Amino acid sequence: MLKSVKTGLGLACVLAVTAGCSSTDTDDSAQQEMTQQPQEPVVDTPPEPKEAMPLDNIVYFDFDQSLLKPDTRELLIQHADRLRGTTQNVRLEGHADELGTREYNLALGERRANAVRDFLVLQGVDANSLEVISYGEERPAQSGSSESARAMNRRVVIVK
Amino acid sequence: MIKKLKLSLIVIFANCLLVVAAQAQLVVEISGDVQDPTPIAISPFGWSGSGVLSEDVSEIVSADLRRSGLFDPVPREDMLSFPKTPENVAYRDWRILGTEYVVTGRIEPQAGGYLLTFDLVNIFGQSKMFTKQVRGSGQQLRDMAHRAADEIFEAITGIRGAFSTEMLYVQETTRGGRPSYALMRADIDGARAREVRRFDQPVMSPMWSPDGQEVAYVSFETGRPAIFRENLQTGARQQLTDFEGINSSPTWSPDGTKLAMVLSKDGNPEIYVLDLNTGRFKRMTRHFAIDTEPNWMPDGKSLVFTSDRGGKPQIYELTLATGQVDRLTFDGDYNARPRVSPDGKTLVMVHRSRGVFTIATMDIESGRMRVLTETSLDESPSIAPNGAMLMYATKRGDKGILAAVSLDAGGKYNLPSQRGDVREPAWSPYFD
Numbered sequence: 001m002l003k004s005v006k007t008g009l010g011l012a013c014v015l016a017v018t019a020g021c022s023s024t025d026t027d028d029s030a031q032q033e034m035t036q037q038p039q040e041p042v043v044d045t046p047p048e049p050k051e052a053m054p055l056d057n058i059v060y061f062d063f064d065q066s067l068l069k070p071d072t073r074e075l076l077i078q079h080a081d082r083l084r085g086t087t088q089n090v091r092l093e094g095h096a097d098e099l100g101t102r103e104y105n106l107a108l109g110e111r112r113a114n115a116v117r118d119f120l121v122l123q124g125v126d127a128n129s130l131e132v133i134s135y136g137e138e139r140p141a142q143s144g145s146s147e148s149a150r151a152m153n154r155r156v157v158i159v160k
Numbered sequence: 161m162i163k164k165l166k167l168s169l170i171v172i173f174a175n176c177l178l179v180v181a182a183q184a185q186l187v188v189e190i191s192g193d194v195q196d197p198t199p200i201a202i203s204p205f206g207w208s209g210s211g212v213l214s215e216d217v218s219e220i221v222s223a224d225l226r227r228s229g230l231f232d233p234v235p236r237e238d239m240l241s242f243p244k245t246p247e248n249v250a251y252r253d254w255r256i257l258g259t260e261y262v263v264t265g266r267i268e269p270q271a272g273g274y275l276l277t278f279d280l281v282n283i284f285g286q287s288k289m290f291t292k293q294v295r296g297s298g299q300q301l302r303d304m305a306h307r308a309a310d311e312i313f314e315a316i317t318g319i320r321g322a323f324s325t326e327m328l329y330v331q332e333t334t335r336g337g338r339p340s341y342a343l344m345r346a347d348i349d350g351a352r353a354r355e356v357r358r359f360d361q362p363v364m365s366p367m368w369s370p371d372g373q374e375v376a377y378v379s380f381e382t383g384r385p386a387i388f389r390e391n392l393q394t395g396a397r398q399q400l401t402d403f404e405g406i407n408s409s410p411t412w413s414p415d416g417t418k419l420a421m422v423l424s425k426d427g428n429p430e431i432y433v434l435d436l437n438t439g440r441f442k443r444m445t446r447h448f449a450i451d452t453e454p455n456w457m458p459d460g461k462s463l464v465f466t467s468d469r470g471g472k473p474q475i476y477e478l479t480l481a482t483g484q485v486d487r488l489t490f491d492g493d494y495n496a497r498p499r500v501s502p503d504g505k506t507l508v509m510v511h512r513s514r515g516v517f518t519i520a521t522m523d524i525e526s527g528r529m530r531v532l533t534e535t536s537l538d539e540s541p542s543i544a545p546n547g548a549m550l551m552y553a554t555k556r557g558d559k560g561i562l563a564a565v566s567l568d569a570g571g572k573y574n575l576p577s578q579r580g581d582v583r584e585p586a587w588s589p590y591f592d
Contacts, residue, residue, distance in 0.1 A: 099517065136364075
């Protein structure tokens with residue numbers, strides 16, 4: 001569901017990862033950069049583009065999961081490339097879908113944001129520049145109980 | 161206070177309710193017609209003053225008793241007579257209708273208010289069970305009705321009535337295209353809803369203090385979740401926590417001196433207890449899993465809480481003196497947000513089986529679990545102080561509504577909001 005929403009970019013990431021199982025991360029990201037360029041105009045970006053050359057700033061998760069999905073790792077590597085060495089403060093906002101209890105989902109949102117933080121730190125981003133905050137299910141990106149709405153709500157938003 | 165919302169009341173009798181047994185053998189299949197509600201008639205009360213009263217007091221009594229699921233009040237149009245005193249009750253007429261009890265009553269004006277005198281008559285025993293009186297100011301007709309319902313309920317069932325209690329809940333509306341959040345307070349029948357406080361950022365987890373004078377809740381107004389306590393009479397409030405990470409799930413100890421809560425300042429969510437007199441925090445759990453949603457046992461000696469330390473969310477009990485943790489739930493792959501009944505014998509919780517989230521009760525001693533609700537996104541159960549009913553949040557379409565069910569699943573009703581989404585009901589304690 002979320003792949004269809006993220007159209008070109010998401011699909012390109014998946015293709016890059018599956019095609020390049022034995023290749024290195026840098027190969028993957030190079031491939032990703034290349035495939036991404038022509039796809040850019042059809043990417044359905046959520047309505048908060050603030051930078052001149054915006055990277056997608058949302059990563060999505062499976063139900064009750066905080067594991068990073070392969071396609072989101074590619075995106076996060078790009079974010080890490082930009083953040084490494086800068087002193088820019090970044091907020092990592094963790095969210096959950098409506099399923100499950102509210103307080104547990106607050107914890108789940110934090111666990112997701114922590115997973116993103118840990119990955120960025122492993123890529124060399126200064127841990128002190130990253131602030132984690134969880135909203136649980138209190139601030140859904142999409143209302144409604146459809147599976148597509150829920151998939152859009154299981155997310156971490158990278159806010160610069 | 162402004163009345164921002166009127167909750168309309170829909171009463172549903174669960175006569176044909178059938179809850180499909182979930183997964184395991186311990187879950188009991190229940191249907192709502194396990195008991196017959198008692199036929200009772202609340203004869204329209206007399207009024208010896210001038211003008212018309214602002215409330216239909218006998219109708220409020222009748223609605224209270226109906227909501228409990230234990231009574232089946234006779235509709236006014238089916239009554240053959242409207243007796244105002246026990247002496248005027250025609251036993252034979254009521255017996256023909258099958259009515260077991262008749263309530264008669266008279267309201268008189270008093271300086272600055274009203275006096276209600278009401279009598280409970282047992283039709284088959286052909287005897288008056290009691291005559292009682294309740295006084296109130298000019299604005300307290302509803303309160304007087306609820307007090308009368310409490311007395312009638314207790315005289316017949318032996319269970320203290322909880323019709324005079326209130327609830328807190330969260331309402332989300334849209335204002336100028338942006339979400340707006342309010343902590344709301346209302347009578348337990350949804351009437352007289354009023355705003356406690358309005359927020360631009362989410363507010364969650366309201367919890368009454370044991371004396372009913374204060375509320376603890378989580379607000380995001382500072383940019384991160386923080387725990388506040390607020391006096392419901394004066395509006396005075398205090399921010400209790402501002403730690404990095406999660407500050408959530410505040411819950412008062414039964415004696416009101418401590419607040420259990422969840423803090424993730426150590427890297428992941430752990431249960432803490434804050435001593436409200438000394439301001440000292442004590443960490444109670446040490447586990448890399450999510451530990452959250454604490455609730456006190458009535459004796460104050462242990463906490464129940466949700467943890468996914470076993471891989472999936474389940475409910476555990478933590479003995480405070482020793483730190484020992486015991487798992488309580490084994491049925492289903494998701495049991496969370498426990499609340500303990502006033503007698504300490506029953507847990508209510510959010511229970512998932514076959515992908516559906518329902519409210520379930522569990523007898524702590526035997527581990528027997530029972531699903532009470534049949535909708536699919538049920539959460540936030542909160543038990544009445546008499547242990548007879550619980551309020552919870554569910555969805556109707558995409559709209560958040562409140563609902564109630566008796567702990568034996570016999571009585572059910574919904575409290576949808578006319579505006580916005582409502583959620584996280586918290587049933588008050590007794591106020592006296």
